Amino acid sequence: MPSRVSDAIKPHKHVLDFTSLQELPESHAWSSLDSPSSNNPPTAADSSVSESVPVIDLDNPNAQELVGRACKTWGAFQVMNHGIETSLLDRIESTGKSLFSLPTHQKLKAARAADGVSGYGVARISSFFSKLMWSEGFTILGSPLEHARQLWPHDYNHFCGIIEEYEKEMQKLAGRLMGLMLGSLGIAQEDVDWAGPNKEGAAAIQLNSYPACPDPDRAMGLAAHTDSTLLTILYQNNTSGLQVLRDASGWVTVPPVPGALVVNIGDLLHILSNGSYPSVLHRAVVNRTQQRLSVAYLYGPPSNVQISPLSKLLDPTHPPLYRPVTWTEYLGAKAKHFNEALSSVQLCIPRTGLVNQNNVENRVEII
Numbered sequence: 001m002p003s004r005v006s007d008a009i010k011p012h013k014h015v016l017d018f019t020s021l022q023e024l025p026e027s028h029a030w031s032s033l034d035s036p037s038s039n040n041p042p043t044a045a046d047s048s049v050s051e052s053v054p055v056i057d058l059d060n061p062n063a064q065e066l067v068g069r070a071c072k073t074w075g076a077f078q079v080m081n082h083g084i085e086t087s088l089l090d091r092i093e094s095t096g097k098s099l100f101s102l103p104t105h106q107k108l109k110a111a112r113a114a115d116g117v118s119g120y121g122v123a124r125i126s127s128f129f130s131k132l133m134w135s136e137g138f139t140i141l142g143s144p145l146e147h148a149r150q151l152w153p154h155d156y157n158h159f160c161g162i163i164e165e166y167e168k169e170m171q172k173l174a175g176r177l178m179g180l181m182l183g184s185l186g187i188a189q190e191d192v193d194w195a196g197p198n199k200e201g202a203a204a205i206q207l208n209s210y211p212a213c214p215d216p217d218r219a220m221g222l223a224a225h226t227d228s229t230l231l232t233i234l235y236q237n238n239t240s241g242l243q244v245l246r247d248a249s250g251w252v253t254v255p256p257v258p259g260a261l262v263v264n265i266g267d268l269l270h271i272l273s274n275g276s277y278p279s280v281l282h283r284a285v286v287n288r289t290q291q292r293l294s295v296a297y298l299y300g301p302p303s304n305v306q307i308s309p310l311s312k313l314l315d316p317t318h319p320p321l322y323r324p325v326t327w328t329e330y331l332g333a334k335a336k337h338f339n340e341a342l343s344s345v346q347l348c349i350p351r352t353g354l355v356n357q358n359n360v361e362n363r364v365e366i367i
Ligand SMILES: C=C1C[C@]23C[C@@]1(O)CC[C@H]2[C@@]12CCC[C@@](C)(C(=O)O1)[C@H]2[C@@H]3C(=O)O
Pocket: 117, 123, 124, 125, 139, 203, 204, 206, 225, 226, 227, 228, 229, 296, 298, 331, 334
């Protein structure tokens, strides 16, 4: 076991053997100078907030209306009766745990390539910060087979089987949630050609592990970000850590609710809804005693589809606020501009807030 911080960091430029550390290394100690204020670790004031993200029963006949309200006001909610078997959630949790408990040298055999998306490594948003995050992740885009073979040369099918089943079930749930979200905007899912029944979106799975941390108040599990997705479905184990930013209340913890899944709005739904359903800034904080595990299902449109504000939501007083983008193009903008990506695809808005009513083509004009 390494006794010095430098030894614990050595195996790979940015991956720590977290278990060997008794104190927080400087490389992982966040202060207000290291990040914009919205990224600061929580303060005592944050935990005094009483409001919390809505928990919606999908069997409730008013589910669509409740989803719409949550999307408008929170950008996130939790769902119950979502149709995903508890045993599948248990299996994804335990396979995630077994992945992250492999020795560091073994995990590094499946390291994400510098120009790649899939594989093991630190949070990809790390490059935007001077300090490192107290977490490790494993991203799956497409088949996990090659990486699974490197992690478990004799037993890779077990992992691949669980991932395949998880993807299939999550794809169904994501389609159902898209239907509710579009319905709550007054739009039939069938009217959006790439979102109709039997159409499959694209998706990635992100397994996150946040080890117990010797100095949680100065560490950051995953810094504040929005997802580039239409929507993200997050399974979190029974340890809290996820927080969403609510303008009036600051950072609000999304407590683990047994059997529930967290849903959050990503930037592409923000664009599609012309800003009616804003993507939500969220982050993960860490704690002193327990490892936390989360699994994000990042759901987007088929990669070649151009996403732009839905025409039914537009009129001369509601001009399109964003230009069309594909998911691939938007991920490029995110990699370059990070949390400024959404503004990078924003169209000019009238300075007066008024639009020339005679402009029948919905072109935005500054008057
Ligand atoms: C499809 C994707 C969304 C994502 C980038 C990725 O290519 C795969 C990982 C995703 C993730 C998960 C953690 C937070 C996030 C911002 C990141 O750095 O990697 C998201 C990306 C995203 O939504 O932009």
